[in-house]
Amino acid sequence: MTGRKENLRDFRSHENAGVVKFGNNYKCQVKGYGKVTNGQFIVNRVAYVEGLQHNLISVSQLIVGTGNQVVFNDEGSITSKFETNEVLLKSKRYGDMFTLDIKPIVGKPSVCVLSKASNDVCWLWYSRLSHLNYQNLNKLVIEDLVRGLPVLKFDNDTLCAACEIGKQHRKGHPIVIDSKIVEPLLKSEVAQTMIEFTKKIEMSMKKNVRRIKSYNGSKFKNNVMDSFLMGKGISHNFSSPYTP
Template sequence: MGHRCDNVYTINISKYDGRDRCFSSMHDQSWLWHRRLGHANMDLISQLNKDELVRGLPKINFQKDKVYEACQMGKKIKNSFKNINFISTTRPLELLHMDLFGLSRTPSLGEKSYAYVIVDDFSRYTWVLFLSQKNEAFYEFSKFCNKAQNEKGFTITCIRSDHGREFENIDFEDYCNEHGINHNFSAPRTPQQNEVVERKNRTLQEMAKTMLNENNLPKYF
């Protein structure tokens, strides 16, 4: 065994006097050619090797599932968001996460092609409202607010959504100002900030795909 000093491994041979010694150095040729060819992926190098398009490229096995650590770091565009293991709200309807997905390729029996998903941050209770057009989002939200507040006995304090035009418009702004609701927006191209409802959306979309693949109409629309 040797110890690395800067970019060199050093070893004290004197302490091995009087013993049989065998020293070897091992290096993965696939990574060497990966760097020489400008960090090309292994699939491309395998194809170059197969078609003999690069002079001097040895006939070695380039494993397709190998990932170079430097390439991973170089292609990483943002740090991962840490998971939050606690609920920041103290009561129902204090914060509502909202999102909308569609257009569904196959409309429902009620001719609905969009799903408007609302998730309560405290209880994670989820409401799904189905729309024919995106511009129906505000009308459905205003009806939902009156109904939910009367049923639960709490007032809505804050809502969170992305910057979609169905949420960021004058109707939503006037309604929130009139009823004292704080409307938060997630940063552009950062769905992680609205991940609570984004996960619900993905689940609903997978359910819809499964039902359509089984030749069943999405009756929950």
């Protein structure tokens, strides 16, 4: 229990949460419960007692339902995971008093000082919050907007396959530009005019001409025009021949 409400995160007030009785028979009302964390180690269900001058904690609160174990020695205490023996917290002993050496996060923490969440925890909350991106997920942590959300830095280098597919865009069809020359041309002007027109289209549109179509007449069939089109890789299509 604590008398400092600012140290509690995810605080929930209760009207009839109980009464704490001290050695001098003085009683204080429990105002609610929250959790204390330093970003890596979390103590759940910490009672807020208004007016309490010292923080108190029981060993059972660190062990029961947490999967942790606490070992005491002459130097202090070691809190670790029961299954993996991963050390979570080391605390020193002062005289006959065993303390819990934890610096709780107060207010809005900076993301850079938070411990990084494991990949399993990242994917768990990423899925729970409908594939919310990690930048906004960290904002929820800083602003303390979601109850139960661990105070950790969420980051994952692995892309979500479903989101990656959903954000793909279908490739568009190639643009076909249809331009025409409708002015009457003399036979001697056809080749040069067609060459200049082709170059003008490529310059203005910044695209290569792939094919042209012309009237199936003799003035559009000459060596100069055929040589230019062959060098540019442009196909020359003719209209159907006139049939009386």
